[in-house]
Amino acid sequence: MTNSELVVEVTDLVAGYLPGVNILTGCSLTAHKGELIGIIGPNGAGKSTLLKAIFGQVHVRGGSMTLNGEDITDLPADKLVARGVGMVPQNNNVFPTLTIEENLQMGLFQNPKIYNERLEFVTSLFTELKSRLKQRAGSLSGGERQMVAMSRALMMDPEVLLLDEPSAGLSPVRQDEAFIRVSEINKAGVTTIMVEQNARRCLQIADRAYVLDQGRDAYTGSGRELLHDPKVISLYLGTLGEEVA
């Protein structure tokens, strides 16, 4: 997998919110075509900040990013969407007062012509949404809302999908479903970069993963390598990791 084409390359990224306070302190990662990349790490490590910086929502103070070899450092989100990057944020990822259908249309405002084709694709992945397109997103369960958020990002047929904690706040059964859906999206050819709190499940499905700690990539390897790495287990996976080691 890693011999294939480089799609995303993030090099020594430095970024933050408050003047003089860097949250990302030199963070690097790569994603090759078709890879599922996992990002795990403690709360506050900068995982969401990394996705937001890639997606042009946090100002980059140092380092660089490329997409298919072209510089995308500090490009705004709408330009990134046009270039094939989709993002599902950790919070507030649907418009609650709009229907499912309207949420999906919002995802496609840059290219409404492909609506029917894309609707077919996302409802083939998320069959439960098909009969409920007129329901308001605010009235959906957490799991259903997550499906709408992923569907909305998929409407533009992205080459790269950034997912921030797709399993957060879901019951264990719904969490399993979320991971299955992410795998399916990835298998459909979408290069996927997924931040996850559920580190063990994330490493199980990721081709490669990064452990983020204090704003930089502390460890990297295949999902399997990291699952069995004693340092990663003791520092980041705890007993959950030992179960599978």
Ligand SMILES: Nc1ncnc2c1ncn2[C@@H]1O[C@H](COP(=O)(O)OP(=O)(O)OP(=O)(O)O)[C@@H](O)[C@H]1O
């Ligand atoms: N808008 C903001 N303004 C100022 N500081 C922020 C802002 N957003 C995040 N931070 C700070 O940046 C640091 C990293 O936050 P971030 O949300 O990236 O962490 P995370 O790894 O995603 O954590 P979690 O696992 O809890 O989601 C935290 O110390 C947080 O308080």
Ligand SMILES: [Mg+2]
């Ligand atoms: Mg986060």
